[in-house]
Amino acid sequence: xxxxxxxxxxxxFSACAADDFARQWPLxxxxxxxxAYRVPLDADVYAAVHWRxxxxxxxxxxxxxxxxxxxxxAATPLGGAVRTAALRWFALPAASAGGDDDxxxxxxxxxxxxxxxxxxxxxxAPAAAxxxxxxxxxxxxxxxxxxxxxxxxxxxxxxxxxxxxxxGSDDLRGWQVLDPQVRLVQLRNxxxxxxxxxIRVESGLRYLRLVPLQRSGAPPLQGLRxxxxxxVEAGDxxxxxxxxxxxxxxxxxxxxxxxGRFPVQRLDVLMPANxxxxxxxxxxxxxxxKGADGEPVWQTLTTGWxxxxxxxxxxxxxxxxxxxxGIIDDRQWRLQAEPGAVPAAAPVLRLGYRPGxxxxxxxxxxxxxxxxxxxxxxxxxxxxxxxxxxxxTHNGAQWQPAAASLGAGAQRAGDxxxxxxxAPRDWKNMVLWLVLVLGAAAVAGFAFSLIRSSxxxxxxx
Numbered sequence: 001x002x003x004x005x006x007x008x009x010x011x012x013f014s015a016c017a018a019d020d021f022a023r024q025w026p027l028x029x030x031x032x033x034x035x036a037y038r039v040p041l042d043a044d045v046y047a048a049v050h051w052r053x054x055x056x057x058x059x060x061x062x063x064x065x066x067x068x069x070x071x072x073x074a075a076t077p078l079g080g081a082v083r084t085a086a087l088r089w090f091a092l093p094a095a096s097a098g099g100d101d102d103x104x105x106x107x108x109x110x111x112x113x114x115x116x117x118x119x120x121x122x123x124x125a126p127a128a129a130x131x132x133x134x135x136x137x138x139x140x141x142x143x144x145x146x147x148x149x150x151x152x153x154x155x156x157x158x159x160x161x162x163x164x165x166x167x168g169s170d171d172l173r174g175w176q177v178l179d180p181q182v183r184l185v186q187l188r189n190x191x192x193x194x195x196x197x198x199i200r201v202e203s204g205l206r207y208l209r210l211v212p213l214q215r216s217g218a219p220p221l222q223g224l225r226x227x228x229x230x231x232v233e234a235g236d237x238x239x240x241x242x243x244x245x246x247x248x249x250x251x252x253x254x255x256x257x258x259x260g261r262f263p264v265q266r267l268d269v270l271m272p273a274n275x276x277x278x279x280x281x282x283x284x285x286x287x288x289x290k291g292a293d294g295e296p297v298w299q300t301l302t303t304g305w306x307x308x309x310x311x312x313x314x315x316x317x318x319x320x321x322x323x324x325x326g327i328i329d330d331r332q333w334r335l336q337a338e339p340g341a342v343p344a345a346a347p348v349l350r351l352g353y354r355p356g357x358x359x360x361x362x363x364x365x366x367x368x369x370x371x372x373x374x375x376x377x378x379x380x381x382x383x384x385x386x387x388x389x390x391x392x393t394h395n396g397a398q399w400q401p402a403a404a405s406l407g408a409g410a411q412r413a414g415d416x417x418x419x420x421x422x423a424p425r426d427w428k429n430m431v432l433w434l435v436l437v438l439g440a441a442a443v444a445g446f447a448f449s450l451i452r453s454s455x456x457x458x459x460x461x
Contacts, residue, residue: 023410024409026367027059028404029404030403034401036362038403039357039406040405041355041356049372054261056374057370059368067362068361068363070385074327084150089136089137089223090138091135131215136209137208143204143205143206147227149199150224152221152223158186159187160218160219162183162214163212164181164199164212164213166210168207178201178205178208179199184199237266238355239352242256242351243346253337255332262351263327263356264324264352266353267281268349269335271343272309276341278306279302279305279335280304280335280336280338281305281335282300282336283301283332284299286331301328307319359388361384371412373412373413375419
């Protein structure tokens, strides 16, 4: 009896987990033995996912076991070929880098912010010539693309070990320390040479300056060069076109709902012919902060965005799409027109995105399935990025896993997968108490049996 009760109590541990993904897609591999694959995500996958970070997108094998995978919600530009170009640089007195100085006093810029001259050049005063100068660099339109600074000295045979502080600014007034100490070394000994003339840069600021940490010792500078890695567009833009669900002339504007967690990075509006409107665009979602009325708060994405549509001589011309400041994956959207400029008909809101992808390893049994859509928080994904980074280093920056594609999608668990799972019961604690109770019952039964036996013995003549 006790054995049967214990088996019944342990059944929850051996029961199989319920199918908790809404939809599934078979994966078609371009190469049968590639080991690692990359499959782009399509609109159906984004429409099925529940979590913003796409944690409920997985790859499973033929036995239903998850394989190691990494999900990228949106496509990112690929690194292009590295190019080297000369930089525009200027010399400043070392004193100009100290304190809360205003470099606009000594630096002349044009209306676009381009540095055109320095009024107080190094060497105009004897005191300035005695100290190592500060090197000011104007990256211009190349800001954000620079990966490395290369310093070229006029005397390539000079022995030097110099320290500099790398700083950055967008306005030549407030400066940020990007690297408190970089070392530039040029040493020779018995035919051996040790040389380091490069400085890694991880900043999108336009202006850079190298501030010497020593008073003197630097030879004259021949020039500064930069290594740039231009971004290459990754994938074509896809668009979701939304019809207004409600709204119009009121303060609430036009309301739209996006079915899915799409990584939106561009906005566009289709309006009636020969119209121009300035729009305020907002978004929100159920999991955002809520206001006093209990409704999610609208987050303003842009104001004063002028969209227009002109038809002239049978030719239609439209305003260009608007780039967002980042990825927006909210489901609710709103367009509000400036007063007195409401179009004749509700505009169509177009949301542009570049599809992301899933990289997975061919573990377990083929064929493989991609599954998506679950309210379960799930477990952490395998850390594949270190391996992928090492493969790109070994095989080149353009290396990619073998291609895989999605087959026709099918329903798996459906809407039931979006229900929040019940809190797990503490079966271990329950089983422990059950064992204790059953053990106590067994001891009591044994004691009762002994008592009955003793009474029966006493009652015998």
